[in-house]
Amino acid sequence: xxxxxxxxxxxxxxxxxxxxxxxxxxxxxxxxxxxxxxxxxxxxxxxxxxxxxxxxxxxxxxxxxxxxxxxxxxxxxxxxxxxxxxxxxxxxxxxxxxxxxxxxxxxxxxxxxxxxxxxxxxxxxxxxxxxxxxxxxxxxxxxxxxxxxxxxxxxxxxxxxxxxxxxxxxxxxxxxxxxxxxxxxxxxxxxxxxxxxxxxxxxxxxxxxxxxxxxxxxxxxxxxxxxxxxxxxxxxxxx
Amino acid sequence: xxxxxxxxxxxxxxxxxxxxxxxxxxxxxxxxxxxxxxxxxxxxxxxxxxxxxxxxxxxxxxxxxxxxxxxxxxxxxxxxxxxxxxxxxxxxxxxxxxxxxxxxxxxxxxxxxxxxxxxxxxxxxxxxxxxxxxxxxxxxxxxxxxxxxxxxxxxxxxxxxxxxxxxxxxxxxxxxxxxxxxxxxxxxxxxxxxxxxxxxxxxxxxxxxxxxxxxxxxxxxxxxxxxxxxxxxxxxxxxxxxxxxxxxxxxxxxxxxxxxxxxxxxxxxxxxxxxxxxxxxxxxxxxxxxxxxxxxxxxxxxxxxxxxxxxxxxxxxxxxxxxxxxxxxxxxxxxxxxxxxxxxxxxxxxxxxxxxxxxxxxxxxxxxxxxxxxxxxxxxxxxxxxxxxxxxxxxxxxxxxxxxxxxxxxxxxxxxxxxxxxxxxxxxxxxxxx
Numbered sequence: 001x002x003x004x005x006x007x008x009x010x011x012x013x014x015x016x017x018x019x020x021x022x023x024x025x026x027x028x029x030x031x032x033x034x035x036x037x038x039x040x041x042x043x044x045x046x047x048x049x050x051x052x053x054x055x056x057x058x059x060x061x062x063x064x065x066x067x068x069x070x071x072x073x074x075x076x077x078x079x080x081x082x083x084x085x086x087x088x089x090x091x092x093x094x095x096x097x098x099x100x101x102x103x104x105x106x107x108x109x110x111x112x113x114x115x116x117x118x119x120x121x122x123x124x125x126x127x128x129x130x131x132x133x134x135x136x137x138x139x140x141x142x143x144x145x146x147x148x149x150x151x152x153x154x155x156x157x158x159x160x161x162x163x164x165x166x167x168x169x170x171x172x173x174x175x176x177x178x179x180x181x182x183x184x185x186x187x188x189x190x191x192x193x194x195x196x197x198x199x200x201x202x203x204x205x206x207x208x209x210x211x212x213x214x215x216x217x218x219x220x221x222x223x224x225x226x227x228x229x230x231x232x233x234x235x236x237x238x239x
Numbered sequence: 240x241x242x243x244x245x246x247x248x249x250x251x252x253x254x255x256x257x258x259x260x261x262x263x264x265x266x267x268x269x270x271x272x273x274x275x276x277x278x279x280x281x282x283x284x285x286x287x288x289x290x291x292x293x294x295x296x297x298x299x300x301x302x303x304x305x306x307x308x309x310x311x312x313x314x315x316x317x318x319x320x321x322x323x324x325x326x327x328x329x330x331x332x333x334x335x336x337x338x339x340x341x342x343x344x345x346x347x348x349x350x351x352x353x354x355x356x357x358x359x360x361x362x363x364x365x366x367x368x369x370x371x372x373x374x375x376x377x378x379x380x381x382x383x384x385x386x387x388x389x390x391x392x393x394x395x396x397x398x399x400x401x402x403x404x405x406x407x408x409x410x411x412x413x414x415x416x417x418x419x420x421x422x423x424x425x426x427x428x429x430x431x432x433x434x435x436x437x438x439x440x441x442x443x444x445x446x447x448x449x450x451x452x453x454x455x456x457x458x459x460x461x462x463x464x465x466x467x468x469x470x471x472x473x474x475x476x477x478x479x480x481x482x483x484x485x486x487x488x489x490x491x492x493x494x495x496x497x498x499x500x501x502x503x504x505x506x507x508x509x510x511x512x513x514x515x516x517x518x519x520x521x522x523x524x525x526x527x528x529x530x531x532x533x534x535x536x537x538x539x540x541x542x543x544x545x546x547x548x549x550x551x552x553x554x555x556x557x558x559x560x561x562x563x564x565x566x567x568x569x570x571x572x573x574x575x576x577x578x579x580x581x582x583x584x585x586x587x588x589x590x591x592x593x594x595x596x597x598x599x600x601x602x603x604x605x606x607x608x609x610x611x612x613x614x615x616x617x618x619x620x621x622x623x624x625x626x627x628x629x630x631x632x633x634x635x636x637x638x639x640x641x642x643x644x645x646x647x648x649x650x651x652x653x654x655x656x657x658x659x660x661x662x663x664x665x666x667x668x669x670x671x672x673x
Contacts, residue, residue, distance in 0.1 A: 040448070040513060040514075041448050042448060042450075043448050043449055044448075044449055044450040044451075046450075046490070047488055047490055047491040047493075051491060051493075052488075052490070052491035052492060052493060053417070053492075055408070055416045055417040056416075057387065057388060057410050057414075057416055058410050058412060058414060176334070176387055176411055176412070178334050178336065180671070195273075195333065195334045197386060197387060207387075210385075210386040210387035210388065211386060212333065212386035212387075214447035214448065215386060215447065220450075220490055223490075
């Protein structure tokens with residue numbers, strides 16, 4: 001697994017610039033996320049935090065999950081009064097427009113959280129696998145461990161799985177996260193299709209935004225996180 | 240073989256197409272949903288009921304378009320929703336499992352499950368408190384997929400039944416999330432106003448990579464429910480048409496600029512190309528093709544770039560469809576029953592390259608991803624459709640070979656006792672079977 005980080009960079013899961021010189025990127029910025037800058041895919045300046053509302057979409061469903069050390073948790077307990085970013089992924093997905101993008105977003109947010117205590121102390125990042133066959137706690141531990149080796153303490157980013165479909169399916173259903181098996185189980189990009197969705201959940205366990213391809217801009221997600229923080233302080237319009 | 244393109248873990252199919260534009264869609268729909276990049280299998284037609292015709296109710300009609308099927312070109316399912324609601328537009332959710340269609344008169348929204356059996360959609364939910372939940376919006380029009388939610392553009396309001404209205408967000412589960420009122424001169428919500436801000440609405444579509452949304456403007460309940468001939472004679476009514484297009488900061492849902500686009504700009508189509516920062520719309524009353532574009536200084540501008548037919552004859556352009564390569568724009572006009580194709584390779588200088596009369600009246604057009612198949616329907620509004628022998632109501636399918644539209648099949652919705660066919664959306668079993 002030593003090559004995982006390199007593979008993640010190749011697949012776009014870890015920003016190459018971040019891997020090279022993260023400190024240089026934040027120089028002169030109050031919002032570290034702005035260091036990611038514009039790109040062809042995200043060719044705009046994000047709005048100011050707190051300048052807009054994030055209406056509650058629906059309550060964030062609960063469910064029982066396993067962490068990479070085989071400990072059982074309730075999702076709600078892990079959210080623990082924090083702002084949570086939850087992505088549904090599977091580690092066998094190598095489609096650069098799929099799960100690696102979601103993982104990339106989580107690492108980008110980790111990058112921001114480590115440079116801004118206002119976010120770092122309030123944020124929970126979670127990647128929940130829907131591949132119960134492959135993504136055992138051991139596999140997730142390797143996955144997280146390899147990332148930790150190259151990016152420092154990865155403990156703030158939780159890799160989760162479930163004990164089986166009986167516990168997984170109600171979670172997927174409740175979040176509205178459809179998945180399907182490809183006809184070709186040997187597809188080089190992985191055996192599953194799924195709608196790429198990442199959820200922003202507030203401390204009251206309400207879903208406040210849903211991101212998919214086209215929205216996985218760490219600048220926007222970090223701006224949303226700041227908007228929720230301002231809302232808690234009574235400094236934004238609220239949901 | 241039906242191919243699908245998902246914005247997710249399944250890139251193989253994209254590569255098989257040689258890297259097709261990632262944000263395109265087979266019928267110019269939301270960029271956030273799975274796409275049918277091969278042969279569509281079903282066409283869903285949201286159809287207005289006609290008193291005394293069949294059961295008289297609005298209904299979702301499913302047509303089999305699978306080549307080689309024994310029921311190719313035939314109606315294979317029809318599900319009535321009970322009553323007439325002024326069936327008009329609708330759209331699929333981002334996961335393409337539901338089709339939301341709405342009624343402009345009763346402001347009801349009907350949600351069909353199209354995933355369990357794509358050949359036989361099932362009505363699973365009706366939203367009947369849209370007006371109350373939205374805070375007074377009337378006439379839910381488009382249903383545009385966003386991640387996990389739907390954006391509904393309204394046409395009117397319950398205070399004066401005029402054109403001032405809002406964009407309304409619902410979760411995919413059918414719960415109201417938010418209402419965003421259109422900017423007006425009195426409440427611009429921070430928008431820069433070119434000339435006027437009427438607060439009207441019609442279509443709303445997003446260009447994610449620029450974080451912008453463009454909305455357009457039509458008219459309110461008091462006009463779209465009025466007899467067309469009577470309205471034309473009513474000078475005051477004719478003043479109550481939209482003349483704006485609004486550019487929004489999409490993420491913040493705040494208006495940035497209100498363009499003056501006189502003559503009721505209707506459908507919006509963003510270009511697909513990764514550097515094509517522009518959209519087209521057409522004005523119904525002034526018969527012009529408009530370009531909304533980002534200039535070299537990064538400012539968004541709007542200008543008329545072509546006439547559609549002879550504007551003095553008011554052909555009433557209604558629906559448009561842009562090819563996936565941004566080269567060809569199909570424009571239907573209602574009064575002359577004609578479809579015109581414009582070469583828009585240079586969006587600032589479109590040139591008409593083809594036209595064909597499809598029928599005595601014409602409204603919607605939907606094209607396949609590859610641009611090789613086009614489908615047309617006829618009904619505009621129950622009280623605006625032509626009368627007598629001119630009131631043709633059909634679905635017609637054509638093949639496009641690059642130079643000529645060649646007829647494949649027709650279904651006469653009058654003879655079949657179905658009603659007035661309006662919006663079309665495509666379905667395919669392969670979206671759900673893999």
